[in-house]
Amino acid sequence: MTFTTLDNVDDAELRVAVRAGAAFGDHANLLPIMPIEFEEAQRELPIVFRRSEDGDIRAYVLLGLDRGENLFLDGDRWTTRFVPAFQRRGPFALARGADGDAVVQVNRDDPRVGVADGLPLFRDHGGDAPYLEHVRAALTLLAEGAQSERAIHADWAAAGLLRGVTLRIDLGDAGGYEVSDVLTIDQAALAALSGATLERLHANGLLRAATMAAASLGNIERLVELKTIKEGA
Known part of the structure; x- marks a missing residue:
């Protein structure tokens, strides 16, 4: 992978396709999400947690029952309104520039980058195009979420809420x-x-987030429905 910083002059004509699929990491039965995404995610997908080898807890949406299975994909498109920011970021990453400010980088080896039918990143007369604005929002959400998710999940564990x-x-x-x-x-x-x-949990908004994560498990019924359809086909 070759990540380099976007430049609104050199990359003025650069286009990037919005596509999903195995090559882009979408064919997974678990994808990570941040607590700030729970409100959207819980409407359509089950939210579960896993503890890593170093003891950290991360939240995931459950997308399939077999490894490498995402039942919410149809070809190269998601069928859900919600897509985790981890995937919405596409072939982009956030880095620190020489002045310390956050800059967007693009993986120029990604097959979605530089295709004629892609979306523009910059407006004709300067400024970010809507797609790049969308990407920046996803990257910012991931960066901010990474700073708080560990403490949030540890707080739930300490309160005895994770089983x-x-x-x-x-x-x-x-x-x-x-x-x-x-x-x-x-x-x-x-x-x-x-x-x-x-x-404490009510005051800092974690009670509501925990309630949404608990309620999301009702979406397992949708997983069963989609898996049954797939197996029948």
Whole structure:
């Protein structure tokens, strides 16, 4: 990968295609998301958590039941209104320029970069085009989320809200699946919160975020529906 900083003069005519697929990391049954994305994500996708080898906890959306399976992809497009910022960023990254300010870089080896049918990055008379504005927003969300997600997830764990589970999913005649090594928000523990812990989580917005993550598990029914359709086909 060759990441270089975008330049509104040298790259004035550069176009980038908006495409999804295995080559771009979309064919995964788990993709990371930030807590700030929970409100949008929970409307369509189940939110689960995993603990890394170093003990950090990260949030993910569950997209499929087999490794490398995203049931919310149709060809090179997502079928959901919500797409994780991790994927919305496309072939771009955020870096620090010589003056310390954040700059957008592009992976010029990515096959989506430089194609004639792509979207422009800059307006004809200067300034970011809508697609680059969209990319900047996704990159900023990821950068800001990375600074806060560890503390948020640690706070939930300390409050006893994260519970290790094995999700058992029944597909009837098509068999069943187990999704292991995940954590979910414990709804009983959430309902039992009281006193200073409840007040703190409510005051900093983490109570609402935990509630949304817990409610998102109802979307597993949609996963079952899509998987059943796929297996039937």
